Amino acid sequence: MTDQNTDSPARRLRVAIVGAGPAGVYAADLLGKSPQVSGGEVGLAVDLFDELPTPFGLIRYGVSPDHPRIKGIITALHKVMEKDWIRFFGNVGLGRDVSLAELRERYDAVILATGAQKDADLNIPGVDLAGSHGAADFVSWYDAHPDVPREWDLSAREVAVIGNGNVALDVARILSKHADQLLSTEIPEHLYEQLGGSAVTDVHVFGRRGPAQVKFTPLELRELSHSKDVDLVLYPEDFEFDAASDEAIKTNNQVKTMVSTLTNWLVEQEERDANPDHRPSSRRLHLHFLHSPVEITGENGAVTGMTFERQELDGTGNVRGTGEIINYPLQAVYRAVGYFGSAVDGVDYDGARGVIPNAEGRVLDAEGTPVAGVYATGWIKRGPVGLIGHTKGDAQETITHLLEDLPQLAEPTASESVETLLTERGVDYTDWAGWLELDAYERALGRQEGEIETRFGSITRERVKVRDRDELLRHAATRATLAL
Known part of the structure; x- marks a missing residue:
């Protein structure tokens, strides 16, 4: 040298x-x-x-x-x-x-x-149930890391991804995307075959705060709409904005772009649902806001659902619990709350x-x-x-x-x-x-x-x-x- x-x-x-x-x-x-x-x-x-x-x-x-x-x-x-x-x-x-x-x-x-x-901890009951996965482990699997197991259980139909960062969107997109759309990438044959055999029908992404406080970037967000035969599903009750949200939308172009993208998708969804000729896609990717994880529930040692507490914005862009408890039936949970x-x-x-x-x-x-x-x-x-x-x-x-x-x-x-x-x-x-x-x-x-x-x-x-x-x-x- x-x-x-x-x-x-x-x-x-x-x-x-x-x-x-x-x-x-x-x-x-x-x-x-x-x-x-x-x-x-x-x-x-x-x-x-x-x-x-x-x-x-x-x-x-x-x-x-x-x-x-x-x-x-x-x-x-x-x-x-x-x-x-x-x-x-x-x-x-x-x-x-x-x-x-x-x-x-x-x-x-x-x-x-x-x-x-490593994955950062999510300290709630049920994280050790079978079907509860760290996002970092899943990312290593679909990126063909040499030191992770070759096989991944993709038998879950309804899946949750916890987090509102770029990794959460990556995980949700890979889980919901059809394998044929990934065949143009560098993934090896065994990954293509397993993703092609996935049983998933619905992927739910949950974030604690509102649409103006998400941590992902506009590019990552827009890429969700590029998946074919996948419907994006949003919920009007999740679109809550406080004074801090309004200020962020006015002063931060990235926040403005993301909120605009999300609200446009909500309008397109309403038009799509009102169209009698619309044929639903075979998979759905749901975006939920103002949901704080409480517990991953299970039976016989495996994930069967997840409990959340509904949140509301407090005027500063932070959230507080409302006491409303919501349960979702799920068979797998992916924790994308950060690396460590x-x-x-x-x-x-x-x-x-x-x-x-x-x-x-x-x-x-x-x-x-x-x-x-x-x-x-x-x-x-x-x-x-x-x-x-x-x-x-x-x-x-x-x-x-x-x-x-x-x-x-x-x-x-x-x-x-x-x-x-x-x-x-x-x-x-x-x-x-x-x-x-x-x-x-x-x-x-x-x-x-x-x-x-x-x-x-x-x-x-x-x-x-x-x-x-x-x-x-x-x-x-x-x-x-x-x-x-």
């Missing part, structure tokens, strides 16, 4: 970034664009590590397959990863294959960008917030003192809030502090390189050349299928995602590790 700015810089900076998703790649990119590096004062070499065999994290395994625009962010990340001063080490787990202490011995600084993969970060080996962890304790990206120990040379960025730093684009600003803050600390950073002490360490331990790590081979293989799988006729017209496939970790490694593992 060649350092960036190798024309006799005053200092050579070696950085390990743990997590090769958007947060980690943006951090590497901003390091390379920093005045110290671009001006030739500092030479730079960055190694990105990920426990998965593939790069791009959330974009590959957390974005719905029918979001080609967001998936396209990989193109920008790909350009960063191609820099000759960046190396990729996939299939390497921190704490499993290498310790934080071992990385600190080999790098001037370590940036933790491990994200948030996991503990990272070698540093303290804030279990209440699901983050690594830090001061603007400087990782802190149990006494609140910065840990020399260790930093955090992305969701493990600030919690799972904001969109992917917000990660750039977050990374900039962390990188700024790292470069401020540069005069005090201890230089690496280990004589043995990280690739030697991994190879001696028999770790089948993947590299950038291996990713390029896997990428080409997945695209070739898509081309092999050619043009496919479906009930919604003919489609072609750009790629077919490889799911199994062993198969991923066969295509992506570095030749040196496979030769052991």
Whole structure:
């Protein structure tokens, strides 16, 4: 690997970034664009590590397959990863294959960008019943994550999705969408077959507050109407607006757009229902507002329904309970109330917030003192809030502090390189050349299928995602590790 700015810089900076998703790649990119590096004062070499065999994290395994625009962010990340001063080490787990202490011995600084993969808790009775699922688990399944079960129970006819964020809409859309509409995406055959056999007829999305307080974006909302043979169902009694709602509609274009879209759908629904020639679709996607979850009910250990308390707006955009209890018959519940970060080996962890304790990206120990040379960025730093684009600003803050600390950073002490360490331990790590081979293989799988006729017209496939970790490694593992 060649350092960036190798024309006799005053200092050579070696950085390990743990997590090769958007947060980690943006951090590497901003390091390379920093005045110290671009001006030739500092030479730079960055190694990105990920426990998965593939790069791009959330974009590959957390974005719905029918979001080609967001998936396209990989193109920008790909350009960063191609820099000759960046190396990729996939299939390497921190704490499993290498310790934080071992990385600190080999790098001037370590940036933790491990994200948030778990579901946040929904603390109501019945969450442990069979048929109650975390949305993060379902997203990993339909994104063909190599470490989740291959099969998913899609026998429920009536399904609830709890939450009013983008993930909730993704889950609801995938559950209600007909599999033939997803065949043009990267989903592998086993996912297509299982989604094609789904028994679902009705998907209900529940939010605690009103239409002006939803957390999803206009693009995500509008995509609901693109599903074919799926009727959107809204409820006039849920369209409540208080003073804070009116102010948000007047001053926030995003809120105005979403409320306008929802109210237009309500008018279209009334016209549709009044049309005697209208033929109902085979599936329905219901949007409910002002519903606070109380309990998931069940029989014989399995979900049979859910109880909500009706809410009302209090004038400030928040809600209060009305005491009215509503019950819905259901056979499955998907909890999309947020993601939550996991503990990272070698540093303290804030279990209440699901983050690594830090001061603007400087990782802190149990006494609140910065840990020399260790930093955090992305969701493990600030919690799972904001969109992917917000990660750039977050990374900039962390990188700024790292470069401020540069005069005090201890230089690496280990004589043995990280690739030697991994190879001696028999770790089948993947590299950038291996990713390029896997990428080409997945695209070739898509081309092999050619043009496919479906009930919604003919489609072609750009790629077919490889799911199994062993198969991923066969295509992506570095030749040196496979030769052991």
